[in-house]
Amino acid sequence: MTKTTGTYLKHLARIQGLYGDGHSRCKTDLLQLLDRRRFKKAGEVLRLHEILCFLRAYPDDRELLAHVEDQLSRFADRSDLRRFRKALADTGVAGTAINYQFFWFTATWLARRWPQQISINWTDFDRSDKLADMLHLLLLYSETPATDELDFSPREWIDQLKHPDETDAAFVIRRFDALRATSFGREKFYEDLDIPMQIKYKPGTASRTHAKYNNSPVIFQNRPLDYSRPDMFQAMNQPAKVIHSVPPHEGQNLINMAREAMITRSRDLDSFMHADKNDVRLVDFGDGYQFVCFGAIPERRLILESVYGYLTLKNGVPIGYVLTSSLFNSAAVGYNVFETYRGAESAAVYGRILGMTRALFGVDVVCVDPYQLGHDNTEGQESGAWWFYQKLGFQSHDPNILKLMRRELARIKRNRKYRSSNDTLQDLTAEHLFLYLDKPREDVIGRISLGNIGLQIVRYLAKHFGSDRETAARVCADEAAKCLGVRSRRSFTVGEKQAWERWSPLILALPGIKRWSLTNKKALVHIVKAKGGRRESDFVKLFDKHHLLRRALLKLSERD
Structure with a gap:
């Protein structure tokens, strides 16, 4: 890459986030110039791509946006992109491959959406022997003499088993999808294998280059970016x-x-x-x-x-x-x-x-x-997440963290270049931070032990049913209906029936539930149905209005 081309790219990078004062014209000219140039380093190709993506989100005006859209539409055809295709893998740039150990539901979605573009990366597949051990679960019983007696490698077995026009990844995903198990069971079996996959690019596959919702209106950036901290x-x-x-x-x-x-x-x-x-x-x-x-x-x-x-x-x-x-x-x-x-x-x-x-x-x-703040999260610590929220008014309830915060603030005041150490950030981020619109209270997410509520349900089921959890589900659903005055659940939707079965042990474990008024019981029925309804936010609003239910759950959360 010539020095001149590199200088142009660096100049564009410096001004990409500047608006007004002729910056739009300068950006447009640089984009036109760089569109005709080719780079000798993969990093420069990626840098131009990122600038284009940024300017697509924050365009100065219609002319600049037109140049950005045009260049992004042709980015996969750049000769330097093709030259550095391997080096740019996993960047999400159009024309490059994506390699990842996708979770189960993502894998099934990929197998439906781009079945011919996905393949198993056998070189990095550390648990392929475990797949071989599970083959008998994925095949017909009539195939077991072959799997019992013949000694093929896992990759050779999949090549033998799949259709000639089928990729190895698509075959494996489809066979797991056919397992006679719950969706949670299939998810567990599949993810235990941690299968590395590759999505080979073709026009229409996923990329950051072409990511845009075209129904959104475009508001041009005719003022400087807002770096202030709002109230x-x-x-x-x-x-x-x-x-x-x-x-x-x-x-x-x-x-x-x-x-x-x-x-x-x-x-x-x-x-x-x-x-x-x-x-x-x-x-x-x-x-x-x-x-x-x-x-x-x-x-x-x-x-x-x-x-x-x-x-x-x-x-x-x-x-x-x-x-x-x-x-x-x-x-x-x-x-x-x-x-x-x-x-x-x-x-x-x-x-x-x-x-x-x-x-x-x-x-x-x-x-x-804590994780979002940077606890056991290097990326969060490096981004300064804890201090970002602290400056916005978030506070901890932990006196030790507050003391540590005051110490760090004093050090920053004495030396503006001071930065908290990783160990200090690990301590600062050990607990939640809170922002209260009204006076502080304890009955909030982050302070209530939802896990302890779950433990009370575990103890209730263990005491009354032991290992027979299937009977527990049926009996609890019927007993909860009887307790709340529900005569029939036939009119319930599939989601409502599922929510009712899941909530029933909790209903029976609620302290004082039998003494509730008919009005409060009916309200609880509506809450449970909303949990399985079309929009879960309806559940939240109904739940938050039911003060008796809230108090009962708080009592459960406080039990030893």
Whole structure:
């Protein structure tokens, strides 16, 4: 690569996040020039790609965006991209392969979506012998004489077993999918193998290069990026401009886009893999920022808290994702920005997330869990996550952490270049941080022991049923119905029946449940049905209004 070309690329990188004062013209000129140049290093090719992706999300004007879109549409055809195809594997750039040990539900989705593009990476498959040991579970009984007597390698066996037009990965995934087991069982069997796979690129497969929701309006960036720290209390009371439901067919398209955003970054997220196309909403702040809100299918919902996943869009470009776990008018919020877009209006975007969470779930308390803060999480520590939230007003309840925080703040005041050590950050991030819209309270996510509630259910079932959990499920469902005055469950949907069976042991374990009024019992019936209904956020709102249920669960959580 000539020095001149490298200089142009560095100049573009320096000004990509600057707006006004003629920067748009300069960016456009540099883009046109670099479009005609070719690089001699893989890193430069990737750097240009990242700049293009950033400018697609934060375009100055229509002319610049047109050049960005044009170059991204042709990026896979660049000769330098083809030259460095292997070096750029796992970057998510169009024209390159993706290698990853995908989780079970992602693997089944890939086998349906791109069956001819997926293959097993046998070189890195450390547990292939375990697959060989399981072959008899995946085949017809009539095939067992061969598997019992012949000594083929695992790879040779799969080549023998699959159809000539079928890839090895597609065959294995389909056979696991045919196992006579629950979805949880198939998931466990498959993921224990930790199968490394490759997605070979072809036009139409997942890439970051082409990731965009074309139905999003484009708001051009005609002002400097907002690096300020907004008042989080005000932000929580500023809901989105529009929140609207998405039809199921469009919901599935958005689910696919969210899944692609993860696999192109060698990640997997349950909230996207278990997303329900019937519970997809688009939260629009009217300034180019949108959040696609995904509820979970009933089978994969947790017993108590409600978990939602969100894909963050800027002008239709996926720039990050969010997780919320809500109950007791509180929510744990996980905030993630994809590397290409980090630093661009991060605090302002987080303020929008809090406003959205309050609008959807009625929360007045937000917390951040230790891992998100950087506990046992090197990436979180390096990003300065704990200090990011501390500066936004989040506080710990732990006196030792507060003391350590004051010590670190004093050191920073004396020396602005001071940085907390990794050991110090590990200690700071050991507990949740909280932000209260009202006065602090203890009955919130992050302070209530949901695990202890589960332990009381375990003890109830152990005492009354021992090993016969199948009988327990049937008896508890009937006894809970009798307790709450439910004469018949025939009209319940599949999801409602499932939620009822899962909640029944908890209902029977609730202290004082038999003394509840008929009104409170009926309200609990509606809550349980909502847990298996179309939209789990309805469950959260009904639960939070039922003060007797809340108190009963708190008592359970406090039992030894």
